[in-house]
Structures are given as C-alpha cells and as structure tokens.
Amino acid sequence: MLALVTVPFVLPTVVVALGFRSLFGNAIPNGLLLVVLAHAYINIAVVIRLVGAQWSTLDQRMEVTASTLGASPLRVFVSVTLPALRNSIVLAASVVFIFCFSSLGIVVVLGDGSGTRTLEQVLLRSTSVLLDFPTALAAALLQLTIVSLVFVISARISRNEPRAKVVFERVVVRGAKPTFIVALTCLVATIFVLGPAASIFWASISSTSGPTLQWWVDLVSVENTRIGSPLAALGRSLGLASVTAVIAAILGGAIAIAVMSKKAIISTLAIIPLGVSAVTLGLGILLAFSRGTFDLRATGALIPITHALIAIPIVVAVATPSLRNVDPRQYFVALSLGAAPLRAWWTAFGAVFSGVMAAAGGLAAAVSLGEFGAATLLSRADSPTVPVQIERLLSKPGESAFATAGVLSVILIVLTMSLLLIVDRIASRKVFT
C-alpha cells in the first residue's frame, strides 16, 4: 500500500494534470478546485511517508499508558499521538507547501488563466514570453524569500525533543470492525491513486466511437499534432534523461563522498535546489551559460544541466546513507594489506558506490523524463520534451490531440515506473543493507 500511494508523487505533473482532466471531464471545470485536488493527489505520498515514518516508530506504550489513565481512544489520539507527531506534521506541511508553491505543470494544464495564475507562471511568462528579466528576477527573489521563510518558520515550530529510542512492537489489529475499516481505507486509497492513471490509459485507447488503438498507430504521424512529432519528443526526452543521469551521478556521487566525510556545508549546499523552483533554476542556468565562452544555449546542454541540478539533492539523499553504512574499518584493513589508498577506498566502498551511482543515475533520469517547468523555459519551440509536448497537445482543441497526449502520458508513466523499479531493485541489493 505504501508503494501504491507513492506512485502519484513520481508521476510527471503534466501527466497527473491530464489524468485529472480526463477523469473529471466537464464535471469539474478547470479552476482552483481541480488544481488543489491534483496537488493533494501528488503530495499525499509526502505526508504518508514523513508522518507515517514517525508514526510507525512511536512507542505504543505511550498510548497504552494514556488509555490506562482513563483517556478514550479519541482523547489518546488528540492528546498523545498528535503531539508526538507534531514535528513530522510540520515538516510534511512545509514540504507540501513548497512543492505546491513552485508547481507549474498542474497550474498550467488545470488552471483557468488569471484566476489561478501563480508566481511560477509569472516567472515563466516574464522570461520566455515577455523577455522581461527584471520582473522575472524579482519574482524569483520573492519566491526564494517566501520559501526561506517557510523553512525558518517550520524549523521554529518544530521542537527538538529527544524521543524514546525503544521501539515497541505495535499490536496487530484483529477483529471484524478494524479489519473492515483497514480494508475500506485501502480500497478508497487504491481508487484514488489509480483513478487518474486508469483514466489516462482509457483516454489513449478510446474515441467517441468506442475503444480504438488508432491513437497508438498514429503516434508515428507528424501531421496529426501540427506541433511536432511525438516520437521525436520521446527520443529527445530519452536522450536528455541519459545525459542528466550521467551528470547527476558524477556530481551527486562526488558530493555524497564529500558529505560522507562530514563536510556539513556541502550537505547544506546540495539540498538548496530542493527549495528552488525548476523555472528559477532554469532561469539561473540560462543567465549563467548565455555569455562569452560559457554560452551553451546552442548546445542543448542547458536542460540536462538544470535537470541534474534538480536531481542532485535526491541523488545525495539516496547515496549518502548507503555509503555511511559501509564499515570504514574495511578501508584500513585494505591499507594494512598493502593496497594503495585509492585501491583501498575502492575495495571498501567500490561495490556500494557503483550500485549507488547506478541507482542515482536512474532516479535522475526519472526526474528528467517528467520535469516540465525548466524544460518549458529552456526547450526550443521546435524541439519540445515529452512533458512540454503533452502540455502543448492539451492546449489544442480536438479529440486527436487529447488522445495523443494520453498515449505519450502512458509511455511516460511506463518509462518512469520502469526506471524507479530498476532503482528499487538496485537499492534493495544485499550490499546496500
């Protein structure tokens, strides 16, 4: 169930947006409600992962103690469980706020124009349409300031209280009523998670006259979209994802090694991109690499560099714990057996490091495949990535454009999920544990 509810978080945002538009049709028109629902859908995994992780390690004897003192189950939850989860709830709320605050794909596809226009859209429009860089920079600075404030407030609210180290075995729920409630929750969660994805799949194999594979067959046709070949966009996205994977694995690996060596400042620097929106990062990269000998605009390197920057915090987060799990005494054993320092390091850390880099590369590629904001800003009009192509298709009228967007979304879902499954297989290898 945990893996299932994580699916929305790893789906590309434009794909989620398409899923919601397809699922609700005319029942819920584009606007604030649909935008909020789609963001809730994506971020439910953040809350479950962060709050659930703390909840699962709470010492249940604390709740039992409150019960023996006369507190009803509801009272126990309110007066003991919730306060104990406070830090993770605050953290989850701030992370969700930041993700939503800098979200672009969903707002572009599901928004109603001026009524739902966000700072991120102002930033994108100022940069790519109006070429009004002062306004774009002001918007970026305002965004950074608000994100920083959220981080500071979140840190102030969270209390740094020591927690009991003892993990008490949680009582297994038995009985018809609890089992029914758990089963009902799982059913609702499954429908909620799979509904939009199933809706996209259905859109890709149906037309007004019934089920059809026409849209899949037509994928190779350039003419059907009038905005470029979907297959070309797919090839472009795969190429960019591969380059991103290499850059992120190399840079992320180097940073992970530095972090492992207790360089706290590097650790802090590495997570900064997490708090910055993709469009802002793209703008920064565009400004940094658009003059003199560092003018990379014509090389096509700006997108993978930006995507790598977005992925590096994730790479570092994945790589560092695995590397820290290796007993450093192995390095000294290898040295004492006559290995040169580099050889000794590879003997101790090599197996884990190579696996970590493969997993990190896969994650970075998955991030790149679905990334929309920076790609919208940095890709040329005649060479969109798949998410950009999907958004363009959705802005066109007609059944064909919508269905082709559905086909591309299904392909993107399959590619992203396959990459993540491979990463999961690598990460669960015994050498990592």
Add this chain to the structure above:
Amino acid sequence: MSNSDPIKTGLRVHNLVIGYQQPLTSALNFSVGPGEILVIVGQSGCGKSTLLSTLAGVIQPLDGGIFLDEQNLSGVPIHKRSIGLVFQDPLLFPHLSLIDNIGYSLRVSGQSKDASRARATELLEWVGLSEIAGQKTWQLSGGQAGRVALARAIAAQPAVLLLDEPYSALDSPTRLRLLADVKDLVTREGIPTIHVTHDHSEAEMLATSIVTL
C-alpha cells in the same frame, strides 16, 4: 469501572490463558487483594509482560476470565478498566509539563485545569520532586522520571496497579529506594498491585505472594 469506587475484593484471574495465537502459559489462577503485592517472576520471554498487557486490556486473553471486584472485565476497554500500568520506561508525555503529566488522568476525567494541577502538585511533592516542577520531562534523571511516572499512575486512583519491571534500568540503590516507596504507598492506599520482575531478591522484598511463570 469508576476510579473513585472503593476497592472491595481486588483482582481475580480464573483459568486465564495468555498468548498471541499460541498459548504462552497454562491456565493461570491467582488473586490479589487490597494492599497486597503479588509478584510474578520468571525468565525472559516466559510471558510476564504479556500477562500484564492482558490484564490491562491491551491484548485479549485466549481463554479464561479477569475479574475486578468480581466484575468480569471481558470486553471492557483499556480506558474504562481503572487498571494503572507502569512500564519499565517512564514514558512521560514529552509535550506536557511534569505537573500536566501527573494531572493527565484528572483532566481526562473532566476535572478543571486548576484542580488537576493542584492535585498533581501535591503528588509531585509526595514523590519528593516539588523543587524540579519546572523542568522538562527529558531533563529528569531516570529515578526522577520513574517517580513522576508512579505519581501519574497514582493520580488516576487505579483499582489495580500493574508494574512491568519498573525502574529495572536504574542503578540498584535508586531502584530499591523507589520500590520501597511503592511498597509503602500501595500498602497504605490499599491498592492491589501486581509487580513483574526477574529478580528474586526484589520479589522477596516486595511480595505478599509470589507466582512463578
């Protein structure tokens, strides 16, 4: 069960079989009356803690019955049993002050904040910690936290007190001093008490009667 009911005959266990899916013990029969301390001894893993969890209502028995003042506790939820449970760790609520920890059961039962704090202050004084009332729970020593946990359990006026190897993580002099306080308290207040330990000398010091699992 009401916390304010006077204790009549205490706790009686009849043909009680405990365990999760398989029985951990044969059928158990024992009783503990007002002011008595029944000590349960046994090796690690023999089911001592499971027995206390079953008596408190955390775990359902596989068979048999638990009677408090001859009322069958079958189906009575934990918070209505009036059975106090003190674990090996003090498990103080970290977000509450010491006073509010001790007064927790009084607030839960509907007493005003002032009344519960007044009673909690008395109990804090009774356990000899009034001078540290302003400290945070995590600033307490193991012995101090143990005393607060005991005061919190006593504040609820339990009909039965269950002690699951409390203070076993403390040094020996502190543990023995706390256990002496417990013995003095439950005898004076007439609270039927079941104490679990693997230490036979501790059992002999406290027990009115001993059951070996």
